[in-house]
Amino acid sequence: MDSATLDRLREQLQEDRTAHLEQLEEHGASPYDDAVKDTGIEVEAGADAGQATEERSELLASLEQARQRVRAVDEALHRMDEGTYGTCVDCGDRIPAERLEIRPLSVRCVRCAETS
Structure with a gap:
């Protein structure tokens, strides 16, 4: 980012x-x-x-x-x-800046957020 x-x-x-x-x-x-x-x-x-x-x-x-x-x-x-x-707490992948722009408190990438 x-x-x-x-x-x-x-x-x-x-x-x-x-x-x-x-x-x-x-x-x-x-x-x-x-x-x-x-x-x-x-x-x-x-x-x-x-x-x-x-x-x-x-x-x-x-x-x-x-x-x-x-x-x-x-x-x-x-x-x-x-x-x-900007790093996913579950998988360690980068959380896209676009996601953080919308949800700046995101701690999970979209994939991990959908499964938790």
């Missing part, structure tokens, strides 16, 4: 990471553990308790997705630093 493509993908990944970190920070959530300081949703007794509980569950699920995304981006950036970005 040429250095211009790699630089473009690195920038895209860093922007993605920043956006997810901001989402986590908004709720006092750590990107590396389950801590959440404030969901901003008050759960009270009564008729609205079920709705508030559901909203809180949805928010916590969204925060967990953001955490997973940050970790995946961190791993991709680490692979870039190590020179292994």
Whole structure:
């Protein structure tokens, strides 16, 4: 992969990471553990308790997705630093730049992704 493509993908990944970190920070959530300081949703007794509980569950699920995304981006950036970005973790073949342009977090070539 040429250095211009790699630089473009690195920038895209860093922007993605920043956006997810901001989402986590908004709720006092750590990107590396389950801590959440404030969901901003008050759960009270009564008729609205079920709705508030559901909203809180949805928010916590969204925060967990953001955490997973940050970790995946961190791993991709680490692979870039190590020179292994774009290499399939299963077969060791090169992942085509076209695939990485579409899915920059890909760790498998198309053949291995289809079989796993």
